[in-house]
Amino acid sequence: MGVWRLLRSRRRGRNGPEAPADLPELVELKWYARHAEIAETGMRTVARRLPVLIGQALRLAWRAGPADTVVVVSFNLVAGMFTAFGLLATTGVLTALFAAGPTPERVRAALPSLALVAVAAALRAGFQAGAGWAQSRLRPKVDRIIEMRLYELTSAVELAALDDSDFLDDLQRADSRGSAAAARVVESTVDLLTAAVGLLAAAGTLGVLHPLLLPLLLLTAVPEAWASVRSARMRYLTILALVGAARRKWILSDLMIDREHAPEIRSFTMRGFLLRQYDTVAAYQRDLELDLARRQTAARVVGEALQGLALGAVYVTLGLLLWRGTVPLAVAGTAVLAVRTGQSALANLVFAVNSCYEEGLYFGDYVRFCEEAERRVPARPEPARPVPVPFRRITVENVTFTYPKADKPSLQGVSVELRQGEVVALVGENGSGKSTLAKIIAGLYTPDQGRVCWDGVPLDEMNPEDLWERIAVIAQDYTHWPMTARHNITMGRPTAPAPDGGESPAVLAAARRSGADEVVSGLADGYDTLLDRRFKGGAELSGGQWQRLAAARGFYREAPLLVCDEPSAALDARAEHALFERIREHADGRTVLLITHRLASVRYADRIYVLEHGQVTEHGDHDTLMALDGLYADLYTLQSSAYSL
Numbered sequence: 175m176g177v178w179r180l181l182r183s184r185r186r187g188r189n190g191p192e193a194p195a196d197l198p199e200l201v202e203l204k205w206y207a208r209h210a211e212i213a214e215t216g217m218r219t220v221a222r223r224l225p226v227l228i229g230q231a232l233r234l235a236w237r238a239g240p241a242d243t244v245v246v247v248s249f250n251l252v253a254g255m256f257t258a259f260g261l262l263a264t265t266g267v268l269t270a271l272f273a274a275g276p277t278p279e280r281v282r283a284a285l286p287s288l289a290l291v292a293v294a295a296a297l298r299a300g301f302q303a304g305a306g307w308a309q310s311r312l313r314p315k316v317d318r319i320i321e322m323r324l325y326e327l328t329s330a331v332e333l334a335a336l337d338d339s340d341f342l343d344d345l346q347r348a349d350s351r352g353s354a355a356a357a358r359v360v361e362s363t364v365d366l367l368t369a370a371v372g373l374l375a376a377a378g379t380l381g382v383l384h385p386l387l388l389p390l391l392l393l394t395a396v397p398e399a400w401a402s403v404r405s406a407r408m409r410y411l412t413i414l415a416l417v418g419a420a421r422r423k424w425i426l427s428d429l430m431i432d433r434e435h436a437p438e439i440r441s442f443t444m445r446g447f448l449l450r451q452y453d454t455v456a457a458y459q460r461d462l463e464l465d466l467a468r469r470q471t472a473a474r475v476v477g478e479a480l481q482g483l484a485l486g487a488v489y490v491t492l493g494l495l496l497w498r499g500t501v502p503l504a505v506a507g508t509a510v511l512a513v514r515t516g517q518s519a520l521a522n523l524v525f526a527v528n529s530c531y532e533e534g535l536y537f538g539d540y541v542r543f544c545e546e547a548e549r550r551v552p553a554r555p556e557p558a559r560p561v562p563v564p565f566r567r568i569t570v571e572n573v574t575f576t577y578p579k580a581d582k583p584s585l586q587g588v589s590v591e592l593r594q595g596e597v598v599a600l601v602g603e604n605g606s607g608k609s610t611l612a613k614i615i616a617g618l619y620t621p622d623q624g625r626v627c628w629d630g631v632p633l634d635e636m637n638p639e640d641l642w643e644r645i646a647v648i649a650q651d652y653t654h655w656p657m658t659a660r661h662n663i664t665m666g667r668p669t670a671p672a673p674d675g676g677e678s679p680a681v682l683a684a685a686r687r688s689g690a691d692e693v694v695s696g697l698a699d700g701y702d703t704l705l706d707r708r709f710k711g712g713a714e715l716s717g718g719q720w721q722r723l724a725a726a727r728g729f730y731r732e733a734p735l736l737v738c739d740e741p742s743a744a745l746d747a748r749a750e751h752a753l754f755e756r757i758r759e760h761a762d763g764r765t766v767l768l769i770t771h772r773l774a775s776v777r778y779a780d781r782i783y784v785l786e787h788g789q790v791t792e793h794g795d796h797d798t799l800m801a802l803d804g805l806y807a808d809l810y811t812l813q814s815s816a817y818s819l
C-alpha cells in the first residue's frame with residue numbers, strides 16, 4: 175500500500191489502529207499535498223533539478239572554502255585523466271603479452287607499458303587523496319554557514335511567525351533534516367563530479383576500443399538509476415508523512431525524561447497514559463516505515479535484475495565481437511577492464527546522483543524555509559527615524575490584532591496612552607488581551623490596524639533594535655536561562671566591574687531593587703553560579719527566586735519604558751510588596767506599564783485600563799473606576815472582600 179493510500183486509510187480508520195483524535199498531527203497533514211507534489215517526480219524531474227542543485231552546491235562550496243573547492247574539482251579531473259591514461263596503457267601491456275614469441279620476451283616488451291600503468295595508478299591515487307582531503311575540509315565549513323544562516327533568521331523573524339503552525343512545521347523540517355542536508359548535497363555533488371570524470375575516462379577508453387561498447391555500458395545504468403530515484407522519493411514522502419509523528423514522539427519523550435515534569439507525571443499517575451500515547455505514535459511510524467522498506471526492496475530487486483540483464487548483454491556483445499574477429503584479444507581484455515571501471519564509476523554516479531537528488535529534496539526544504547523566513551524578517555525602515563529619548567507620550571491608536579490562523583482578533587480598536595513618569599496598569603480577566611497589548615506596545619507584534627507612536631513617531635518608522643534597547647520587559651513567560659546568575663541579569667550586555675574588581679555596581683543595584691541580591695548571596699559562587707542543574711556545580715532556584723532574577727533583568731536595563739507582565743505571581747507577600755514599591759520608585763522619570771491580577775498593587779497607578787474580550791471597556795484612576803462600578807469595581811471588591819472576611 176502506498177504512503178498516500180495508507181494515510182487516507184488512517185484518516186478513515188481502516189487498516190491498522192485508528193489515529194486517536196487527541197493526536198491530530200497524525201491525521202491532519204494539511205501541508206502534505208504541497209510537498210507530495212514536489213516529491214512526485216520521475217527521472218526527468220531529477221535531470222531538470224540536478225543542474226540547479228549542482229549550481230547551488232558549488233556556490234555554497236565556493237562560499238565555504240574557495241581554495242578547497244578548486245582543489246576538489248581540479249584534482250578529481252586530473253585523477254580522471256590518469257584513469258583513462260592507465261586504461262589505454264593496459265592495452266599496450268595486453269598487446270605485448272598476447273603477442274607471439276617466448277614469454278620472457280613478451281614480458282620484457284610489456285614492461286614500459288606496465289610502468290606507465292603503475293605511474294598512472296599512483297598519480298591517480300595521489301590526486302584522489304588530495305581531493306578527498308579538501309572535500310572533508312569543506313563539510314564543517316558548509317555546516318557552519320548553513321547553521322548560522324538558520325539561526326540568524328529564526329532569531330530575527332517577526333514574533334508572529336513563531337505563532338504560525340505552518341511556519342513552525344517548515345522550521346522543524348529545515349532544522350532537523352534540511353540543514354544537515356546542505357553539506358551532503360555538496361559532498362554528493364563532488365562525488366557526482368568524481369564519478370562522472372571516472373565514467374568519462376572509462377567511456378572514452380571504450381569508445382576508442384569499439385564504438386558499440388559505449389552505449390551498452392550506459393544502458394546498464396538505467397535500471398539502477400530508476401530504482402534509486404524511486405526509492406529516494408519513497409523515503410522522502412515517508413519522512414514527510416512522519417514529521418508530525420516525529421515531533422509528537424519527541425515531545426512525549428521529553429515529557430517522560432525531563433525532571434521538570436516528573437512530579438506531575440507521578441502525582442497525576444500519568445505514566446500509563448503517556449506510554450500508551452507514545453506507543454500509538456511509534457506503531458504508526460513503524461507501519462509507515464515497514465511499508466517503505468517493502469516497497470524499496472521491491473524496487474531494488476527489479477532494478478538489480480534489469481541491471482544484470484543489461485550487463486549480460488554487454489558481455490555477450492563483447493564475446494560476439496571477439497568471435498567474429500572484429501576486436502583482437504588484447505583489446506577485448508582492456509574492454510573488460512574498462513567495462514568494470516565504467517561499471518563501478520556508473521554505480522558511484524547513480525549513487526551520487528541519487529543522494530544529491532534525495533538530499534536536494536531536504537535541502538530544498540531548508541532553502542524554501544530561509545526564503546520564507548527572509549520575507550518574515552521585519553523590514554528596516556530606510557531611513558529609520560530616531561527613537562525619541564526621553565519620550566513624553568506613547569500612544570496606542572485604535573489597534574486591532576489577530577494572531578496567525580486565529581479566527582477572531584485578540585485586540586479590537588484599542589487606544590491607550592502612557593505618559594513619561596507614569597505607572598499605567600492593564601487589568602482584566604484571563605485571555606482579555608493584556609499581554610498581547612503589552613507586546614504590541616513593546617514593538618514585538620505589529621498591529622493589523624491602527625498604530626503605536628512614541629511622541630508621534632510610529633514604531634514602524636524606527637529601527638526595531640533601537641526601540642528594544644529602550645524598553646525593558648519583565649515578562650510573564652520569562653526564560654530560565656541556563657547561564658550564570660550574572661548573565662541572567664545582564665542578558666549578555668557587557669558589565670563594568672567595580673573599581674576594586676568586585677561585582678558591577680549596576681548589577682548589584684538591579685539585584686537589590688528586585689530582591690535578587692538575597693537569592694544570589696545564598697549561591698555557592700555568587701553571581702558566577704551556573705543556574706542549571708544539568709551541569710556539574712549548577713544550582714536550581716525556586717519559582718519566586720527565578721522571578722526575582724527576571725525582575726532584576728528589567729531594572730538592570732535602565733530603559734525609559736519598563737513593561738512588567740505579572741511580575742509578582744510567584745513572589746511571597748513581603749517580596750511582592752517590596753517589588754511594587756520599587757516599581758513605583760522606578761517610574762520616577764521613567765514609565766511603567768504594569769499588568770497584574772493583584773488589584774491592590776494597581777490602586778496607586780496613574781491610570782488603569784480595563785480590558786474585556788480584546789477591548790478597553792473602562793479607564794481612569796482607581797477612584798474613577800470604583801465610582802463607575804463596572805468590572806474593575808467588581809474584581810476589586812471581590813479581592814478585597816477575600817481579605818476582610
Ligand SMILES: Nc1ncnc2c1ncn2[C@@H]1O[C@H](COP(=O)(O)OP(=O)(O)OP(=O)(O)O)[C@@H](O)[C@H]1O
Pocket residue numbers: 337577578580584602603604605606607608609610611650
Ligand atoms: N501566541 C498566541 N497565539 C495565538 N493566540 C494567542 C497567543 N497568545 C495569546 N493568544 C490568544 O489571545 C487572547 C489574549 O491573550 P493574552 O495572553 O493577551 O491575554 P491576557 O489578558 O494577558 O491573559 P492572562 O491574564 O491569562 O495572562 C487569548 O484568547 C489567547 O488565547
